[in-house]
Amino acid sequence: MHVKYQDTQANTTEQLNSTGQQSHSKLSRPSSVAETVVKMLGDMGVEYAFGVSGGAIAPVWAALHQSSIQVLHFRHEAGAAFAAIEAYFASDRPVVVFTTTGPGITNALTGLLAARWEGAKVIFVSASTSSPQRGRWACQETSTYTMPSAGLFTSGTIFHYATTLESSDELSEVARRIALGLGQPGGFVAHISIPANIQTTSVNTSLPRVTLSQSMGTASEETIAKCVRLLSEGPFAIWVGFGARGAAKEIRQLAERTGAAVMCSPRAKGIFPEDHPQFVGVTGFGGHDSVFRYMREQVPRHILVLGTRLGEFTSFWNPEMIPKQSFLHVDIDPKVPGSAYPSVETLAIHSDVRLFVKAVLKYFPESLSLSTALSLPRPIHNVVHPCTSNLVLPNILMNGIQQVIVEGSDALVLAEGGNSFAWAINFLQFAKPGRFRASTGFSAMGHTCTGIVGAALARRGKAVAIVGDGAMLMNNEVNTAVAYQIPAVWIVLNDGRYNMCEQGMTYVGFKDVDATIPQVDFVKIAQGMGADGIRVETEYEIQTALEKAIAATDPFVVDVIIDPTQIAPTHNRNQSLISQGATNY
Structure with missing residues:
Protein backbone atom coordinates (compact mmCIF):
# COMPACT_ATOMS: atom_id res chain seq x y z
CA MET A 1 0.00 0.00 0.00
CA GLN A 214 -4.17 0.04 -0.66
CA SER A 215 -2.10 -2.33 -2.78
CA MET A 216 -3.45 -5.88 -2.78
CA GLY A 217 -0.91 -8.67 -2.93
CA THR A 218 -1.28 -11.45 -5.45
CA ALA A 219 0.61 -14.56 -6.37
CA SER A 220 3.21 -14.67 -9.12
CA GLU A 221 2.40 -16.04 -12.57
CA GLU A 222 4.59 -19.02 -11.77
CA THR A 223 2.53 -19.80 -8.65
CA ILE A 224 -0.74 -19.34 -10.54
CA ALA A 225 0.44 -21.72 -13.25
CA LYS A 226 1.43 -24.31 -10.64
CA CYS A 227 -1.99 -24.07 -8.98
CA VAL A 228 -3.75 -24.47 -12.31
CA ARG A 229 -1.65 -27.55 -13.10
CA LEU A 230 -2.50 -29.15 -9.74
CA LEU A 231 -6.21 -28.32 -9.98
CA SER A 232 -6.31 -29.79 -13.48
CA GLU A 233 -5.09 -33.20 -12.30
CA GLY A 234 -8.60 -34.31 -11.36
CA PRO A 235 -11.71 -33.39 -9.37
CA PHE A 236 -10.99 -30.89 -6.60
CA ALA A 237 -12.97 -29.10 -3.92
CA ILE A 238 -13.16 -25.45 -2.92
CA TRP A 239 -13.32 -24.64 0.81
CA VAL A 240 -14.67 -21.10 1.15
CA GLY A 241 -14.00 -18.96 4.22
CA PHE A 242 -15.16 -15.58 5.46
CA GLY A 243 -11.99 -14.00 4.06
CA ALA A 244 -13.28 -14.79 0.56
CA ARG A 245 -16.41 -12.65 0.93
CA GLY A 246 -15.17 -10.16 -1.67
CA ALA A 247 -14.75 -12.86 -4.30
CA ALA A 248 -18.22 -14.46 -4.40
CA LYS A 249 -18.77 -13.87 -8.12
CA GLU A 250 -15.35 -15.21 -9.11
CA ILE A 251 -15.61 -18.29 -6.88
CA ARG A 252 -18.93 -19.24 -8.42
CA GLN A 253 -17.46 -18.86 -11.90
CA LEU A 254 -14.48 -21.05 -11.00
CA ALA A 255 -16.73 -23.73 -9.49
CA GLU A 256 -19.07 -23.79 -12.48
CA ARG A 257 -16.24 -23.91 -15.00
CA THR A 258 -14.43 -26.75 -13.27
CA GLY A 259 -17.21 -28.80 -11.63
CA ALA A 260 -15.54 -28.43 -8.23
CA ALA A 261 -17.49 -29.29 -5.11
CA VAL A 262 -17.88 -26.30 -2.81
CA MET A 263 -18.09 -26.25 0.98
CA CYS A 264 -17.88 -23.32 3.34
CA SER A 265 -16.95 -22.42 6.90
CA PRO A 266 -19.76 -21.39 9.28
CA ARG A 267 -18.90 -17.70 8.89
CA ALA A 268 -18.90 -17.97 5.09
CA LYS A 269 -22.53 -19.02 4.63
CA GLY A 270 -23.97 -17.44 1.50
CA ILE A 271 -20.69 -16.49 -0.19
CA PHE A 272 -21.37 -19.48 -2.44
CA PRO A 273 -25.14 -20.01 -2.84
CA GLU A 274 -26.31 -22.75 -0.48
CA ASP A 275 -29.01 -23.77 -2.97
CA HIS A 276 -26.45 -24.34 -5.73
CA PRO A 277 -26.14 -27.97 -6.96
CA GLN A 278 -22.37 -27.89 -6.39
CA PHE A 279 -22.67 -26.86 -2.73
CA VAL A 280 -22.03 -29.88 -0.50
CA GLY A 281 -22.49 -28.15 2.85
CA VAL A 282 -21.16 -26.17 5.78
CA THR A 283 -18.14 -27.59 7.59
CA GLY A 284 -17.32 -27.59 11.27
CA PHE A 285 -19.58 -26.32 14.03
CA GLY A 286 -23.25 -26.84 13.21
CA GLY A 287 -22.19 -28.21 9.82
CA HIS A 288 -23.67 -30.82 7.53
CA ASP A 289 -23.11 -34.57 7.30
CA SER A 290 -23.18 -34.21 3.50
CA VAL A 291 -19.65 -32.78 3.68
CA PHE A 292 -18.37 -36.02 5.21
CA ARG A 293 -20.32 -38.08 2.69
CA TYR A 294 -18.55 -36.19 -0.05
CA MET A 295 -15.11 -36.54 1.56
CA ARG A 296 -15.61 -40.29 2.10
CA GLU A 297 -17.12 -41.14 -1.27
CA GLN A 298 -15.39 -38.65 -3.61
CA VAL A 299 -12.31 -37.54 -1.68
CA PRO A 300 -10.63 -34.88 -3.87
CA ARG A 301 -6.99 -34.92 -4.89
CA HIS A 302 -6.64 -31.27 -3.86
CA ILE A 303 -8.68 -28.79 -1.83
CA LEU A 304 -8.44 -25.10 -2.73
CA VAL A 305 -8.81 -23.23 0.57
CA LEU A 306 -9.90 -19.60 0.18
CA GLY A 307 -9.77 -17.18 3.12
CA THR A 308 -10.22 -19.44 6.14
CA ARG A 309 -7.80 -20.41 8.91
CA LEU A 310 -9.35 -23.91 9.05
CA GLY A 311 -9.51 -23.45 12.81
CA GLU A 312 -11.38 -25.65 15.25
CA PHE A 313 -14.89 -24.40 14.53
CA THR A 314 -14.30 -24.67 10.77
CA SER A 315 -12.59 -28.06 10.61
CA PHE A 316 -12.24 -29.52 14.13
CA TRP A 317 -8.92 -30.62 12.58
CA ASN A 318 -10.82 -33.69 11.45
CA PRO A 319 -8.60 -36.06 9.42
CA GLU A 320 -11.59 -36.85 7.19
CA MET A 321 -11.23 -33.33 5.77
CA ILE A 322 -7.75 -34.02 4.39
CA PRO A 323 -7.46 -34.31 0.58
CA LYS A 324 -5.63 -37.16 -1.15
CA GLN A 325 -2.63 -35.03 -2.00
CA SER A 326 -2.57 -31.42 -0.78
CA PHE A 327 -4.22 -28.20 0.27
CA LEU A 328 -3.76 -25.15 -1.94
CA HIS A 329 -4.26 -22.50 0.72
CA VAL A 330 -4.81 -18.87 -0.26
CA ASP A 331 -4.76 -16.19 2.45
CA ILE A 332 -3.64 -12.60 2.93
CA ASP A 333 -1.95 -13.64 6.15
CA PRO A 334 1.19 -15.67 5.33
CA LYS A 335 1.10 -17.31 8.78
CA VAL A 336 -2.25 -19.02 8.15
CA PRO A 337 -1.62 -21.68 5.48
CA GLY A 338 -0.48 -24.94 7.02
CA SER A 339 -1.23 -23.98 10.63
CA ALA A 340 -4.38 -26.10 11.07
CA TYR A 341 -3.02 -29.24 9.41
CA PRO A 342 0.77 -28.90 9.82
CA SER A 343 1.49 -32.51 8.77
CA VAL A 344 -0.43 -32.24 5.46
CA GLU A 345 1.25 -31.11 2.26
CA THR A 346 0.20 -27.50 1.69
CA LEU A 347 0.97 -25.06 -1.10
CA ALA A 348 0.86 -21.69 0.67
CA ILE A 349 -0.30 -18.83 -1.54
CA HIS A 350 0.02 -15.35 -0.05
CA SER A 351 -2.57 -13.36 -1.98
CA ASP A 352 -5.82 -11.48 -1.95
CA VAL A 353 -8.45 -14.15 -2.64
CA ARG A 354 -10.32 -12.26 -5.35
CA LEU A 355 -7.19 -11.41 -7.31
CA PHE A 356 -6.00 -15.00 -7.07
CA VAL A 357 -9.28 -16.49 -8.30
CA LYS A 358 -9.49 -13.96 -11.15
CA ALA A 359 -5.97 -14.98 -12.25
CA VAL A 360 -6.83 -18.69 -12.11
CA LEU A 361 -10.07 -18.18 -14.05
CA LYS A 362 -8.12 -17.25 -17.17
CA TYR A 363 -7.01 -20.86 -17.43
CA PHE A 364 -10.50 -22.40 -17.07
CA PRO A 365 -12.71 -20.98 -19.84
CA GLU A 366 -15.00 -23.98 -20.30
CA SER A 367 -18.33 -24.42 -18.54
CA LEU A 368 -19.36 -27.29 -16.32
CA SER A 369 -21.53 -30.12 -17.57
CA LEU A 370 -24.62 -30.38 -15.37
CA SER A 371 -24.17 -34.10 -14.78
CA THR A 372 -21.01 -33.49 -12.77
CA ALA A 373 -22.78 -31.23 -10.30
CA LEU A 374 -25.72 -33.56 -9.89
CA SER A 375 -23.45 -36.34 -8.64
CA LEU A 376 -22.48 -34.38 -5.51
CA PRO A 377 -24.16 -34.96 -2.11
CA ARG A 378 -26.29 -32.11 -0.80
CA PRO A 379 -27.14 -30.91 2.72
CA ILE A 380 -30.39 -32.26 4.14
CA HIS A 381 -32.44 -29.80 6.16
CA ASN A 382 -34.77 -31.82 8.36
CA VAL A 383 -38.10 -30.14 8.95
CA VAL A 384 -40.39 -32.01 11.33
CA HIS A 385 -44.12 -31.60 11.37
CA PRO A 386 -45.61 -29.32 14.02
CA CYS A 387 -46.28 -31.09 17.28
CA THR A 388 -49.02 -30.63 19.81
CA SER A 389 -46.63 -29.62 22.58
CA ASN A 390 -46.80 -26.15 24.07
CA LEU A 391 -43.05 -25.80 23.53
CA VAL A 392 -41.53 -24.69 20.24
CA LEU A 393 -39.07 -27.01 18.49
CA PRO A 394 -35.95 -25.04 17.45
CA ASN A 395 -35.87 -26.48 13.92
CA ILE A 396 -39.48 -25.40 13.36
CA LEU A 397 -38.49 -21.91 14.52
CA MET A 398 -35.56 -21.94 12.07
CA ASN A 399 -37.93 -22.94 9.29
CA GLY A 400 -40.07 -19.90 10.10
CA ILE A 401 -37.01 -17.63 10.18
CA GLN A 402 -35.95 -19.02 6.79
CA GLN A 403 -39.31 -18.25 5.21
CA VAL A 404 -40.16 -14.91 6.82
CA ILE A 405 -36.75 -13.30 7.37
CA VAL A 406 -34.18 -14.93 5.06
CA GLU A 407 -36.43 -15.35 2.02
CA GLY A 408 -39.07 -12.74 2.84
CA SER A 409 -36.82 -9.77 3.57
CA ASP A 410 -33.34 -8.39 2.97
CA ALA A 411 -32.50 -8.27 6.70
CA LEU A 412 -29.04 -9.16 7.91
CA VAL A 413 -29.10 -12.22 10.20
CA LEU A 414 -26.66 -12.62 13.09
CA ALA A 415 -26.38 -15.71 15.30
CA GLU A 416 -25.11 -15.71 18.89
CA GLY A 417 -22.55 -18.15 20.26
CA GLY A 418 -23.99 -21.36 21.69
CA ASN A 419 -26.88 -23.49 20.51
CA SER A 420 -28.31 -20.43 18.74
CA PHE A 421 -25.72 -20.42 16.03
CA ALA A 422 -25.63 -24.22 15.86
CA TRP A 423 -29.30 -24.21 14.88
CA ALA A 424 -28.85 -21.22 12.55
CA ILE A 425 -25.73 -22.56 10.82
CA ASN A 426 -27.28 -25.97 10.24
CA PHE A 427 -30.80 -24.99 9.19
CA LEU A 428 -30.71 -21.55 7.58
CA GLN A 429 -29.74 -21.28 3.92
CA PHE A 430 -28.40 -18.17 2.23
CA ALA A 431 -28.11 -17.62 -1.51
CA LYS A 432 -26.22 -14.31 -1.36
CA PRO A 433 -23.13 -13.08 0.51
CA GLY A 434 -23.41 -10.50 3.26
CA ARG A 435 -26.65 -11.81 4.78
CA PHE A 436 -25.22 -13.83 7.69
CA ARG A 437 -22.79 -13.13 10.52
CA ALA A 438 -21.56 -15.28 13.40
CA SER A 439 -18.46 -15.12 15.58
CA THR A 440 -17.16 -18.69 15.60
CA GLY A 441 -13.60 -17.80 16.59
CA PHE A 442 -13.55 -15.86 19.84
CA SER A 443 -17.25 -16.70 20.32
CA ALA A 444 -17.92 -14.34 23.22
CA MET A 445 -21.41 -14.53 24.68
CA GLY A 446 -23.16 -11.21 24.22
CA HIS A 447 -21.39 -10.46 20.93
CA THR A 448 -24.53 -10.72 18.81
CA CYS A 449 -26.90 -9.39 21.49
CA THR A 450 -25.00 -6.09 21.32
CA GLY A 451 -23.37 -6.28 17.89
CA ILE A 452 -26.79 -6.24 16.27
CA VAL A 453 -27.09 -2.54 17.16
CA GLY A 454 -23.95 -1.65 15.20
CA ALA A 455 -24.95 -3.86 12.28
CA ALA A 456 -28.43 -2.36 11.89
CA LEU A 457 -27.08 1.18 12.27
CA ALA A 458 -24.28 0.83 9.71
CA ARG A 459 -26.34 -1.00 7.08
CA ARG A 460 -29.16 1.53 7.61
CA GLY A 461 -31.73 -1.23 7.68
CA LYS A 462 -33.18 -4.18 9.50
CA ALA A 463 -30.88 -6.65 11.27
CA VAL A 464 -32.02 -9.73 13.20
CA ALA A 465 -30.14 -11.43 16.05
CA ILE A 466 -30.80 -15.08 16.92
CA VAL A 467 -29.68 -15.36 20.54
CA GLY A 468 -30.01 -17.51 23.64
CA ASP A 469 -31.59 -16.44 26.92
CA GLY A 470 -28.24 -16.74 28.73
CA ALA A 471 -26.49 -14.39 26.31
CA MET A 472 -29.42 -11.97 26.33
CA LEU A 473 -29.20 -11.72 30.12
CA MET A 474 -25.43 -11.38 30.05
CA ASN A 475 -25.15 -8.33 27.81
CA ASN A 476 -27.65 -6.60 25.54
CA GLU A 477 -28.11 -3.09 24.22
CA VAL A 478 -31.87 -2.97 23.64
CA ASN A 479 -32.04 0.31 25.54
CA THR A 480 -29.31 1.78 23.33
CA ALA A 481 -31.22 0.75 20.21
CA VAL A 482 -34.28 2.51 21.64
CA ALA A 483 -32.26 5.68 22.29
CA TYR A 484 -31.12 5.89 18.66
CA GLN A 485 -34.23 4.34 17.05
CA ILE A 486 -32.26 1.51 15.48
CA PRO A 487 -34.46 -1.20 13.84
CA ALA A 488 -32.85 -4.21 15.48
CA VAL A 489 -34.72 -7.44 16.19
CA TRP A 490 -33.78 -10.00 18.85
CA ILE A 491 -35.18 -13.53 18.53
CA VAL A 492 -34.52 -15.15 21.91
CA LEU A 493 -34.36 -18.94 22.18
CA ASN A 494 -35.71 -19.06 25.71
CA ASP A 495 -35.23 -22.50 27.27
CA GLY A 496 -34.36 -21.46 30.83
CA ARG A 497 -30.76 -22.69 30.76
CA TYR A 498 -27.30 -22.49 29.25
CA ASN A 499 -28.34 -25.38 27.06
CA MET A 500 -25.18 -25.79 25.02
CA CYS A 501 -23.29 -26.25 28.29
CA GLU A 502 -25.87 -28.61 29.74
CA GLN A 503 -26.14 -30.76 26.62
CA GLY A 504 -22.37 -30.70 26.11
CA MET A 505 -21.65 -31.80 29.67
CA THR A 506 -23.97 -34.77 29.25
CA TYR A 507 -22.36 -35.68 25.94
CA VAL A 508 -18.83 -35.76 27.37
CA GLY A 509 -19.92 -37.77 30.40
CA PHE A 510 -20.50 -35.32 33.24
CA LYS A 511 -23.87 -35.37 34.94
CA ASP A 512 -25.78 -33.52 37.66
CA VAL A 513 -24.49 -30.05 36.76
CA ASP A 514 -26.75 -27.02 37.10
CA ALA A 515 -27.00 -24.82 34.03
CA THR A 516 -30.58 -23.64 34.55
CA ILE A 517 -31.77 -20.04 34.52
CA PRO A 518 -35.00 -18.89 36.16
CA GLN A 519 -37.48 -18.38 33.32
CA VAL A 520 -37.38 -14.79 32.10
CA ASP A 521 -40.05 -12.76 30.30
CA PHE A 522 -37.95 -10.87 27.76
CA VAL A 523 -40.95 -9.03 26.37
CA LYS A 524 -41.54 -7.34 29.71
CA ILE A 525 -37.85 -6.47 29.94
CA ALA A 526 -37.92 -5.03 26.42
CA GLN A 527 -41.02 -2.98 27.14
CA GLY A 528 -39.41 -1.74 30.34
CA MET A 529 -36.52 -0.42 28.24
CA GLY A 530 -38.79 1.29 25.72
CA ALA A 531 -38.88 -1.40 23.01
CA ASP A 532 -41.74 -3.60 21.86
CA GLY A 533 -42.00 -7.38 21.73
CA ILE A 534 -44.09 -10.51 21.48
CA ARG A 535 -43.92 -13.88 23.23
CA VAL A 536 -44.21 -17.13 21.23
CA GLU A 537 -45.31 -20.21 23.18
CA THR A 538 -46.54 -22.50 20.38
CA GLU A 539 -45.33 -23.25 16.89
CA TYR A 540 -48.53 -21.85 15.41
CA GLU A 541 -47.60 -18.37 16.63
CA ILE A 542 -44.18 -18.25 14.95
CA GLN A 543 -45.08 -16.80 11.55
CA THR A 544 -47.27 -14.00 12.87
CA ALA A 545 -44.66 -13.01 15.45
CA LEU A 546 -41.84 -12.93 12.91
CA GLU A 547 -43.90 -10.94 10.44
CA LYS A 548 -44.69 -8.41 13.15
CA ALA A 549 -41.01 -8.19 14.10
CA ILE A 550 -39.78 -7.68 10.55
CA ALA A 551 -42.41 -4.99 9.94
CA ALA A 552 -41.56 -3.08 13.14
CA THR A 553 -39.70 0.20 12.72
CA ASP A 554 -38.44 0.28 16.29
CA PRO A 555 -36.39 -2.23 18.33
CA PHE A 556 -38.33 -5.46 18.76
CA VAL A 557 -37.88 -8.64 20.84
CA VAL A 558 -39.40 -12.02 19.95
CA ASP A 559 -39.31 -14.23 23.06
CA VAL A 560 -39.67 -17.87 21.95
CA ILE A 561 -40.22 -20.58 24.57
CA ILE A 562 -38.36 -23.52 23.04
CA ASP A 563 -38.16 -27.18 23.96
CA PRO A 564 -34.91 -27.67 25.93
CA THR A 565 -34.81 -31.41 25.25
CA GLN A 566 -34.07 -30.97 21.54
CA ILE A 567 -30.37 -31.72 20.90
CA ALA A 568 -28.64 -29.01 18.90
CA PRO A 569 -26.28 -30.09 16.05
CA THR A 570 -23.14 -29.61 18.15
CA HIS A 571 -21.81 -33.19 18.18
CA ASN A 572 -18.67 -32.24 16.24
CA ARG A 573 -17.75 -29.72 18.92
CA ASN A 574 -18.36 -32.26 21.66
CA GLN A 575 -16.32 -34.90 19.85
CA SER A 576 -13.49 -32.37 19.57
CA LEU A 577 -13.64 -31.75 23.33
CA ILE A 578 -13.45 -35.49 23.98
CA SER A 579 -10.43 -35.80 21.68
CA GLN A 580 -8.76 -33.01 23.68
CA GLY A 581 -9.34 -34.82 26.97
CA ALA A 582 -12.38 -32.94 28.29
CA THR A 583 -14.36 -36.07 29.11
CA ASN A 584 -15.44 -38.26 32.00
CA TYR A 585 -15.49 -41.43 29.90
Missing part, protein backbone atom coordinates in the same frame (compact mmCIF):
# COMPACT_ATOMS: atom_id res chain seq x y z
CA HIS A 2 1.00 3.61 -0.42
CA VAL A 3 0.46 6.42 2.05
CA LYS A 4 0.36 9.99 0.80
CA TYR A 5 0.63 13.08 2.92
CA GLN A 6 -0.84 16.50 2.36
CA ASP A 7 -0.08 19.46 4.60
CA THR A 8 -3.13 20.91 6.24
CA GLN A 9 -3.18 23.83 8.59
CA ALA A 10 -4.13 22.97 12.16
CA ASN A 11 -5.00 26.58 12.92
CA THR A 12 -7.97 27.98 11.06
CA THR A 13 -9.47 31.44 10.79
CA GLU A 14 -12.99 32.03 11.96
CA GLN A 15 -15.49 33.31 9.48
CA LEU A 16 -16.38 36.98 9.70
CA ASN A 17 -19.03 37.73 12.28
CA SER A 18 -21.44 40.62 11.87
CA THR A 19 -23.15 42.49 14.67
CA GLY A 20 -25.34 45.27 13.39
CA GLN A 21 -23.20 47.69 11.34
CA GLN A 22 -19.87 46.28 12.63
CA SER A 23 -17.91 43.26 11.44
CA HIS A 24 -14.58 41.90 12.52
CA SER A 25 -12.49 38.75 12.21
CA LYS A 26 -10.35 36.92 14.69
CA LEU A 27 -8.21 33.81 14.76
CA SER A 28 -9.81 30.73 16.29
CA ARG A 29 -8.15 29.11 19.26
CA PRO A 30 -5.65 26.34 18.47
CA SER A 31 -7.09 22.85 18.17
CA SER A 32 -6.64 20.53 21.13
CA VAL A 33 -5.10 17.08 20.93
CA ALA A 34 -8.56 15.58 21.42
CA GLU A 35 -9.99 17.59 18.54
CA THR A 36 -7.03 16.82 16.31
CA VAL A 37 -7.23 13.07 16.96
CA VAL A 38 -10.97 13.06 16.24
CA LYS A 39 -10.47 15.01 12.99
CA MET A 40 -7.68 12.64 11.99
CA LEU A 41 -9.98 9.64 12.50
CA GLY A 42 -12.77 11.30 10.54
CA ASP A 43 -10.37 11.97 7.67
CA MET A 44 -9.51 8.27 7.67
CA GLY A 45 -13.11 7.30 7.02
CA VAL A 46 -14.55 6.78 10.51
CA GLU A 47 -18.32 7.40 10.60
CA TYR A 48 -19.29 5.87 13.95
CA ALA A 49 -17.95 5.93 17.50
CA PHE A 50 -19.33 3.55 20.13
CA GLY A 51 -18.46 3.81 23.80
CA VAL A 52 -19.19 4.76 27.37
CA SER A 53 -18.27 8.13 28.79
CA GLY A 54 -16.28 9.01 31.90
CA GLY A 55 -14.52 11.96 33.45
CA ALA A 56 -11.05 11.18 32.11
CA ILE A 57 -12.22 10.83 28.49
CA ALA A 58 -14.43 13.96 28.59
CA PRO A 59 -12.38 16.10 26.12
CA VAL A 60 -12.34 13.33 23.50
CA TRP A 61 -16.03 12.58 24.04
CA ALA A 62 -16.87 16.27 23.57
CA ALA A 63 -14.70 16.47 20.44
CA LEU A 64 -16.49 13.45 18.96
CA HIS A 65 -19.85 15.14 19.52
CA GLN A 66 -18.60 18.27 17.75
CA SER A 67 -17.35 16.30 14.74
CA SER A 68 -18.99 14.63 11.74
CA ILE A 69 -18.67 11.23 13.45
CA GLN A 70 -21.92 9.83 14.83
CA VAL A 71 -21.52 9.08 18.54
CA LEU A 72 -23.48 6.28 20.22
CA HIS A 73 -23.40 6.11 23.99
CA PHE A 74 -23.70 2.49 25.17
CA ARG A 75 -24.54 0.78 28.46
CA HIS A 76 -21.39 -1.36 28.59
CA GLU A 77 -17.97 -1.04 26.97
CA ALA A 78 -17.90 -4.64 25.72
CA GLY A 79 -21.22 -4.06 24.00
CA ALA A 80 -19.81 -0.95 22.36
CA ALA A 81 -16.86 -2.94 21.02
CA PHE A 82 -19.09 -5.73 19.70
CA ALA A 83 -21.28 -3.14 17.99
CA ALA A 84 -18.18 -1.59 16.43
CA ILE A 85 -17.17 -4.97 14.96
CA GLU A 86 -20.52 -5.47 13.30
CA ALA A 87 -20.70 -1.85 12.13
CA TYR A 88 -17.34 -2.39 10.43
CA PHE A 89 -18.52 -5.50 8.59
CA ALA A 90 -21.80 -3.82 7.62
CA SER A 91 -20.10 -0.69 6.26
CA ASP A 92 -16.51 -1.73 5.44
CA ARG A 93 -15.31 1.43 7.18
CA PRO A 94 -13.10 1.71 10.30
CA VAL A 95 -14.96 2.29 13.56
CA VAL A 96 -13.98 3.98 16.85
CA VAL A 97 -14.53 2.64 20.36
CA PHE A 98 -14.00 5.07 23.25
CA THR A 99 -13.79 4.48 27.00
CA THR A 100 -12.55 6.13 30.16
CA THR A 101 -9.71 4.90 32.36
CA GLY A 102 -9.44 1.72 34.45
CA PRO A 103 -12.57 -0.45 34.21
CA GLY A 104 -13.57 1.33 31.02
CA ILE A 105 -10.54 -0.21 29.35
CA THR A 106 -10.79 -3.64 30.94
CA ASN A 107 -14.53 -3.89 30.23
CA ALA A 108 -13.85 -3.28 26.53
CA LEU A 109 -11.13 -5.91 26.23
CA THR A 110 -13.40 -8.86 25.44
CA GLY A 111 -14.92 -7.00 22.51
CA LEU A 112 -11.54 -5.76 21.32
CA LEU A 113 -10.08 -9.25 21.39
CA ALA A 114 -13.08 -10.38 19.37
CA ALA A 115 -12.34 -7.60 16.87
CA ARG A 116 -8.81 -8.96 16.47
CA TRP A 117 -10.09 -12.51 15.95
CA GLU A 118 -12.82 -11.41 13.54
CA GLY A 119 -10.54 -9.30 11.35
CA ALA A 120 -12.31 -5.98 11.93
CA LYS A 121 -10.78 -2.52 11.66
CA VAL A 122 -11.34 -0.83 15.03
CA ILE A 123 -9.57 2.13 16.64
CA PHE A 124 -9.81 2.10 20.43
CA VAL A 125 -9.38 5.52 22.07
CA SER A 126 -9.08 5.47 25.85
CA ALA A 127 -8.00 7.81 28.60
CA SER A 128 -5.08 7.29 30.96
CA THR A 129 -4.05 9.03 34.15
CA SER A 130 -2.14 12.31 33.81
CA SER A 131 1.57 11.97 34.67
CA PRO A 132 1.53 14.17 37.84
CA GLN A 133 -1.14 11.92 39.40
CA ARG A 134 0.41 8.55 38.56
CA GLY A 135 1.33 6.39 41.52
CA ARG A 136 -0.86 8.41 43.87
CA TRP A 137 -3.94 6.18 43.70
CA ALA A 138 -5.87 8.45 41.39
CA CYS A 139 -9.49 7.46 40.78
CA GLN A 140 -9.51 4.55 38.30
CA GLU A 141 -5.77 5.09 37.91
CA THR A 142 -4.45 3.85 34.60
CA SER A 143 -0.66 3.74 34.70
CA THR A 144 2.19 1.27 35.10
CA TYR A 145 1.57 1.44 38.85
CA THR A 146 -1.86 -0.14 38.57
CA MET A 147 -2.16 -1.91 35.19
CA PRO A 148 0.18 -3.97 33.02
CA SER A 149 1.62 -1.95 30.18
CA ALA A 150 2.66 -4.81 27.93
CA GLY A 151 -0.20 -5.83 25.68
CA LEU A 152 -2.68 -3.18 26.79
CA PHE A 153 -0.66 -0.13 25.80
CA THR A 154 1.93 -1.70 23.49
CA SER A 155 1.62 -3.50 20.17
CA GLY A 156 1.25 -7.25 20.47
CA THR A 157 -1.33 -10.00 20.59
CA ILE A 158 -4.25 -7.75 21.59
CA PHE A 159 -3.52 -4.72 19.44
CA HIS A 160 -1.73 -4.54 16.11
CA TYR A 161 -0.60 -1.07 17.19
CA ALA A 162 -0.88 0.54 20.62
CA THR A 163 0.63 3.61 22.23
CA THR A 164 0.14 6.13 25.02
CA LEU A 165 0.20 9.62 23.56
CA GLU A 166 2.37 11.65 25.94
CA SER A 167 2.86 14.72 23.73
CA SER A 168 1.22 16.43 20.76
CA ASP A 169 4.55 16.05 18.97
CA GLU A 170 3.79 12.32 18.61
CA LEU A 171 0.60 12.88 16.62
CA SER A 172 2.22 12.69 13.19
CA GLU A 173 3.73 9.28 13.90
CA VAL A 174 0.47 8.03 15.43
CA ALA A 175 -1.40 9.16 12.31
CA ARG A 176 1.12 7.43 10.06
CA ARG A 177 0.97 4.14 11.96
CA ILE A 178 -2.84 4.07 12.03
CA ALA A 179 -3.03 4.90 8.33
CA LEU A 180 -0.64 2.07 7.52
CA GLY A 181 -2.75 -0.33 9.56
CA LEU A 182 -6.06 0.73 8.08
CA GLY A 183 -4.65 0.48 4.58
CA GLN A 184 -3.37 -3.06 4.95
CA PRO A 185 -5.52 -6.03 3.88
CA GLY A 186 -7.34 -7.81 6.69
CA GLY A 187 -8.11 -6.59 10.16
CA PHE A 188 -6.43 -3.90 12.22
CA VAL A 189 -7.12 -3.12 15.88
CA ALA A 190 -5.30 -0.15 17.40
CA HIS A 191 -5.25 1.50 20.82
CA ILE A 192 -4.50 5.16 21.45
CA SER A 193 -4.48 5.97 25.16
CA ILE A 194 -4.38 9.69 25.90
CA PRO A 195 -3.71 11.10 29.40
CA ALA A 196 -6.46 13.45 30.53
CA ASN A 197 -4.18 16.52 30.61
CA ILE A 198 -2.75 15.79 27.15
CA GLN A 199 -6.24 15.66 25.61
CA THR A 200 -6.66 19.40 26.17
CA THR A 201 -3.11 20.39 25.13
CA SER A 202 -3.00 22.75 22.16
CA VAL A 203 -1.69 21.57 18.80
CA ASN A 204 0.22 24.43 17.22
CA THR A 205 1.86 22.64 14.32
CA SER A 206 0.40 21.37 11.09
CA LEU A 207 -0.52 17.69 11.03
CA PRO A 208 -0.02 15.76 7.79
CA ARG A 209 -3.24 14.60 6.23
CA VAL A 210 -3.14 10.95 5.31
CA THR A 211 -4.72 9.55 2.15
CA LEU A 212 -5.12 5.79 2.24
CA SER A 213 -4.14 3.81 -0.84
